[in-house]
Amino acid sequence: MAYSLEGKTGTWEVVCGLEVHAQVISESKLFSGASATYGGAPNAHVSFVDAGFPGMLPVINRECVAQAVRTGLGLKAQINLVSRFDRKNYFYADLPNGYQISQFEHPIVGTGDVEIELQDGTIKHIGITRLHLEQDAGKSMHDQHASKSVIDLNRAGVALMEIVSEPDIRSPEEAGAYLRKIRQILRYLGTCDGNMEEGSMRADVNVSVRKAGEEFRTRCEIKNVNSVRFVMHAVEAEALRQIEVWESGGEVRQETRLYDPARGETRSMRSKEDAHDYRYFPEPDLLPLVLEEDFVAGLKAKLPELPDEKRRRLCDDYGIPFYDAGVLVADQAMADFYESVAKGRDARLAANWISGDFFAAMNRTGKSIENPPVSGAALGELLDLISDKTINGRIAKDVFEEMVETGAMPAAIVEAKGLRQVTDTSAIDAAVTQVLAANQDKVAEYKSGKDKLFGFFVGQVMKAMAGKGNPALVNEAVKKQLG
Amino acid sequence: MSLDSATVRRIAKLARIRVDDAEVGVLQTELNAILGYVDQLNEVNVDGVAPLSGGAQMAMRLREDIVTDGEQAEKILANAPDRVGQFFAVPKVVE
Amino acid sequence: MSLLNLTIAGAAQALAAKKFSAVELTTAHNNAIAALNPRLNAYITVTPELALEQAKAADARIAAGTAGPLTGIPLAIKDLFCTAGVRTTAASKILEPFVPPYESTVTRQLLEAGTVCLGKANLDEFAMGSSNITSGYGPVENPWKRNGSDAKLVPGGSSGGSAAAVAARLALGATGTDTGGSIRQPASFTGLAGIKPTYGRCSRYGIVAFASSLDQAGPMARTVEDCAILLGAMSGFDTHDSTSAERAVPDFTAALSRGVKGLRIGIPAEYRMDGMSAEIAALWEKGILLLREQGAEIIDISLPHTKYGLAVYYIVAPAEASSNLARYDGVRFGKRVDGEDLIDMYERTRAAGFGAEVKRRIMIGTYVLSHGYYDAYYLKAQKVRNLILRDFNNAFDKVDAILTPTAPSAAFGLGEKMDDPVTMYLNDVFTVPASLAGVPAMSVPAGLSAEGLPLGLQVIGKHFDEETVFAVSAALERAAGFTALPSVRAE
Numbered sequence A: 001m002a003y004s005l006e007g008k009t010g011t012w013e014v015v016c017g018l019e020v021h022a023q024v025i026s027e028s029k030l031f032s033g034a035s036a037t038y039g040g041a042p043n044a045h046v047s048f049v050d051a052g053f054p055g056m057l058p059v060i061n062r063e064c065v066a067q068a069v070r071t072g073l074g075l076k077a078q079i080n081l082v083s084r085f086d087r088k089n090y091f092y093a094d095l096p097n098g099y100q101i102s103q104f105e106h107p108i109v110g111t112g113d114v115e116i117e118l119q120d121g122t123i124k125h126i127g128i129t130r131l132h133l134e135q136d137a138g139k140s141m142h143d144q145h146a147s148k149s150v151i152d153l154n155r156a157g158v159a160l161m162e163i164v165s166e167p168d169i170r171s172p173e174e175a176g177a178y179l180r181k182i183r184q185i186l187r188y189l190g191t192c193d194g195n196m197e198e199g200s201m202r203a204d205v206n207v208s209v210r211k212a213g214e215e216f217r218t219r220c221e222i223k224n225v226n227s228v229r230f231v232m233h234a235v236e237a238e239a240l241r242q243i244e245v246w247e248s249g250g251e252v253r254q255e256t257r258l259y260d261p262a263r264g265e266t267r268s269m270r271s272k273e274d275a276h277d278y279r280y281f282p283e284p285d286l287l288p289l290v291l292e293e294d295f296v297a298g299l300k301a302k303l304p305e306l307p308d309e310k311r312r313r314l315c316d317d318y319g320i321p322f323y324d325a326g327v328l329v330a331d332q333a334m335a336d337f338y339e340s341v342a343k344g345r346d347a348r349l350a351a352n353w354i355s356g357d358f359f360a361a362m363n364r365t366g367k368s369i370e371n372p373p374v375s376g377a378a379l380g381e382l383l384d385l386i387s388d389k390t391i392n393g394r395i396a397k398d399v400f401e402e403m404v405e406t407g408a409m410p411a412a413i414v415e416a417k418g419l420r421q422v423t424d425t426s427a428i429d430a431a432v433t434q435v436l437a438a439n440q441d442k443v444a445e446y447k448s449g450k451d452k453l454f455g456f457f458v459g460q461v462m463k464a465m466a467g468k469g470n471p472a473l474v475n476e477a478v479k480k481q482l483g
Numbered sequence B: 001m002s003l004d005s006a007t008v009r010r011i012a013k014l015a016r017i018r019v020d021d022a023e024v025g026v027l028q029t030e031l032n033a034i035l036g037y038v039d040q041l042n043e044v045n046v047d048g049v050a051p052l053s054g055g056a057q058m059a060m061r062l063r064e065d066i067v068t069d070g071e072q073a074e075k076i077l078a079n080a081p082d083r084v085g086q087f088f089a090v091p092k093v094v095e
Numbered sequence C: 001m002s003l004l005n006l007t008i009a010g011a012a013q014a015l016a017a018k019k020f021s022a023v024e025l026t027t028a029h030n031n032a033i034a035a036l037n038p039r040l041n042a043y044i045t046v047t048p049e050l051a052l053e054q055a056k057a058a059d060a061r062i063a064a065g066t067a068g069p070l071t072g073i074p075l076a077i078k079d080l081f082c083t084a085g086v087r088t089t090a091a092s093k094i095l096e097p098f099v100p101p102y103e104s105t106v107t108r109q110l111l112e113a114g115t116v117c118l119g120k121a122n123l124d125e126f127a128m129g130s131s132n133i134t135s136g137y138g139p140v141e142n143p144w145k146r147n148g149s150d151a152k153l154v155p156g157g158s159s160g161g162s163a164a165a166v167a168a169r170l171a172l173g174a175t176g177t178d179t180g181g182s183i184r185q186p187a188s189f190t191g192l193a194g195i196k197p198t199y200g201r202c203s204r205y206g207i208v209a210f211a212s213s214l215d216q217a218g219p220m221a222r223t224v225e226d227c228a229i230l231l232g233a234m235s236g237f238d239t240h241d242s243t244s245a246e247r248a249v250p251d252f253t254a255a256l257s258r259g260v261k262g263l264r265i266g267i268p269a270e271y272r273m274d275g276m277s278a279e280i281a282a283l284w285e286k287g288i289l290l291l292r293e294q295g296a297e298i299i300d301i302s303l304p305h306t307k308y309g310l311a312v313y314y315i316v317a318p319a320e321a322s323s324n325l326a327r328y329d330g331v332r333f334g335k336r337v338d339g340e341d342l343i344d345m346y347e348r349t350r351a352a353g354f355g356a357e358v359k360r361r362i363m364i365g366t367y368v369l370s371h372g373y374y375d376a377y378y379l380k381a382q383k384v385r386n387l388i389l390r391d392f393n394n395a396f397d398k399v400d401a402i403l404t405p406t407a408p409s410a411a412f413g414l415g416e417k418m419d420d421p422v423t424m425y426l427n428d429v430f431t432v433p434a435s436l437a438g439v440p441a442m443s444v445p446a447g448l449s450a451e452g453l454p455l456g457l458q459v460i461g462k463h464f465d466e467e468t469v470f471a472v473s474a475a476l477e478r479a480a481g482f483t484a485l486p487s488v489r490a491e
Helices: A062-074 A172-189 A226-245 A293-301 A307-318 A322-327 A332-342 A347-365 A376-387 A393-406 A410-417 A424-439 A440-449 A453-464 A470-482 B005-016 B021-043 B071-077 C006-018 C022-040 C048-064 C105-112 C160-165 C184-189 C224-234 C278-293 C304-327 C343-351 C357-369 C375-398 C421-428 C430-439 C466-480
Strands: A003-008 A010-023 A085-090 A099-102 A111-116 A125-136 A140-141 A146-154 A158-166 A201-213 A220-225 A258-259 A265-266 B086-093 C043-046 C074-078 C116-123 C173-178 C193-196 C216-221 C264-268 C298-301 C399-405 C443-447 C456-461
Touching: A003 A226, A010 A172, A010 A226, A010 C216, A062 A125, A062 A146, A062 A158, A062 A172, A062 A293, A085 C304, A099 A125, A099 C216, A111 A172, A125 A172, A140 A376, A172 A226, A172 A307, A201 A226, A201 C421, A220 A226, A220 C298, A226 A258, A226 A265, A307 A322, A307 A347, A322 A332, A322 A347, A332 A347, A332 A376, A347 A376, A347 A393, A376 A393, A376 A410, A393 A410, A410 C278, A424 A440, A424 A453, A424 A470, A440 A453, A440 A470, A453 A470, B005 B021, B005 C357, B021 C304, B021 C357, B021 C421, B086 C343, C006 C022, C006 C224, C022 C043, C022 C048, C022 C074, C043 C160, C048 C116, C074 C105, C074 C160, C105 C173, C105 C224, C116 C160, C160 C173, C160 C216, C173 C193, C173 C224, C184 C193, C184 C443, C193 C224, C193 C466, C216 C224, C224 C443, C224 C466, C264 C278, C264 C375, C278 C298, C278 C399, C278 C443, C278 C456, C278 C466, C298 C375, C304 C357, C304 C375, C304 C421, C357 C375, C375 C430, C399 C466, C443 C466, C456 C466
Parallel strands: A220 A258, C074 C116, C074 C173, C264 C298, C264 C399
Antiparallel strands: A003 A010, A010 A158, A010 A201, A085 A099, A111 A125, A125 A158, A140 A146, A146 B086, A201 A220, A258 A265, C043 C116, C173 C216, C193 C216, C193 C443, C399 C456, C443 C456
16 A cells, blocks of 8 residues: 555656754764854854854864764664765855865765654665764844844854665655654664754655656755654645646756745745755865774663664563554653553553553643653552552542642552452442342343343442442352342 | 856856956956866876875864853954844845 | 074074063064065054063063073064954955954964064965965065166065065064965075975964965074974964874974984985076085085985976865855955845955955866866866875985975066966975975075075975974075075164
């Protein structure tokens, strides 16, 4: 069931590759000692090097190099021990030197692989072509003044990793899944915070279309898309546009475009026509970047467990379903929370509670896993009370709500409200007898074949017992007394 | 390789230097003289020779990731031909 | 005693012996500059008050007994070095209002050594030239004149102002930069000693960049010894420059008295060029003889790719320059010319701010890097450059130093060699190969032309072996006995 688009002349396939620009988490910038932190007063995080003053020179930041290597390892990619920086020359107001220091022919990371999972459970592999380090540009704003654009260089020189995928993506869904997976890996590694709204992760989307069996046709690049949703929309919108061009007898021109979310379509960028001739040449102010095997091995040894590995391990170690494990590892902190609760307990029960009531409570209260609605210890205690049959599942839900509201521990709530499960068979028998006696007409109906009424009787008994009856014992008793 | 006037104009555009019609001709002559001189490199056999990239005797030194610079917006802006508050200002750009 | 006609070494001794104060020494120079600079135009910006302040501080150090060999020594600083709080123009209109908020590493080290900055010396615009005529602030007059002629001559370039200042007794020494010969050739034209050290020996931080893989700072002075003293203070590893060599700085002055006994001096056949002037050839022979007499072994060597050096240089240097000069766009510093939009503003600013030679080189550089031409030009040139380096490395297996002329002629007249850009470029034919290979090279005044103009000889050494270069140069200097003085000078 591959994704395809119907045109006037037949069925079209979409071919897509993504270039993700991810801002590196570091204290200072790639080639200068100014702060790389987001925010700050305009032009406060700027050194003379970032501002491109005469005589200024770049000096590379070890941590940025390490972050790029960690990311490469997370993408199961080849780490190039020797790489080189090049200048990419063009003029723009937010580019102080009139060139960007990037890596052209010899990037720090080579080919790799990323696994994505689609809605229907299919696993697909998207190839990584390369990852390289480069400088981010400053910010120019065109709406702060009537006749002028203004420039803030705080972002100029912050380290970026450009992660280039192979054109293996074949649908908007795959594009979304790939982008989410990249973001997840970067967050797990701590190399980028993946905040697309803040601009610390951006995607350039390359799209082309073709009929089945054809070679690749001309592609267009949609620049700086800043949300997963927009990327998915942009893929489809651009594919439809290109199909129309081809089908009306025209030819798709290779160009750079922007996605307009308000209109749901892409449009051509005016300022980039002559920008194709970047006149790349090796950066003469820098030497080749040479990494020692030990350096890479050291980083590899300290890598955190990555999402795919963690997911598989949770299945193996805790016996929970693959799907459930996927939900839990979406966020590294969530996965850690799960494990702290599940260790030594019924893992499936823990999984159900976390992905059910606990998630719902997080959404409802607007709290995050870093500041959860109930602590791991508290949730664990609740699960213990269920497992040792102190309370039943129904009561546990009420206790949980109380925990969220008051922050009290579950055992205390159960004692205070007398919510212990009733397992005394004589009390249960008495309640059953009472219910059957009060509903003799229904008993008759049941005896004449209306089996569904069994649930009614159970429900009535539970009601009479204020929900505290042990469900299994109640069932047994009802069955016995009905005969 | 000889430059024609269209190429001279294209190079000037890439280099963001305004040239008027009178200059194009002069530049064309001068640049062609220089290119004519450097064309002698065609004689040299460079099979198997790697390009030199200056200072290649050493591998690059890596700097520690600490903030040592910045917090000097006034110095950064002191030479600005135009500014709006703490920003550099340029003629408005339409994207 | 003339306070102007001293060597740095001599002045330091005199200061220590309290023959005069640093303030007196600087005052004499300030007065000389006021009198003679309007004519010679060796300085773009003069800083007499700053110089006096620095001289006072120097006197305090001398009194406290903490003076070093450069304390109180007044220098001309090539206006390519960014000097904090002092206008720095690179001799370009585009930087006319630029006052750097930072100091270059080399000049910071000189200030820490106690030197006095008399002013910013004139140069070819952005260091592009061999005559100082491309300066946006007017040409520099060479204090030397042809016998019986009043015609103005060029001091060479790009460090023409530095050379003229030292030669005319308007400074005891100067900083220069050398990318293809810009210290050595003007030194030769003005009867001075000047050295381009090994690439990476001095930091490039804070020096307005022309061609990053070639630029090097270096001293210009009246004697080889003075150059050794200055280079010692200018050199050293700098963490702000990734191309700076992490190497200890030897005491260069210790090499001066080594002599050349047993040293092998190479004479490269390819430097004997067609149509080389008889004078230059004779000077070279004289140098060979002088060294042989002092015990050196003279060995014929071959540097086969010498003749391609200029072609390589005039591809690589403009290419790097076209990129280094992209920052001059009127946005953050320097002069801006308004335009209808951003691109128009860039184009008008750069057209008005850059002179003709700079524009030519930016255009050549842009072209040789452009799509479709990169392989044929830039990449090819960098490969031939590697061959030139190999030539030197091979030669240095057989010899310890190489002797050649510095320039193909003596100083020429203002207005000569203007037919086309290439004629001017040919001035660099002997100096460019050492720049491309990154090896240290020094010019020593060795004789006078028939017209009475100074001629220099060049000593080239192995990477980071400035000591041998100084040893050979000092021996040549002693033997050559060059004592002539320019006719235009302060007294």
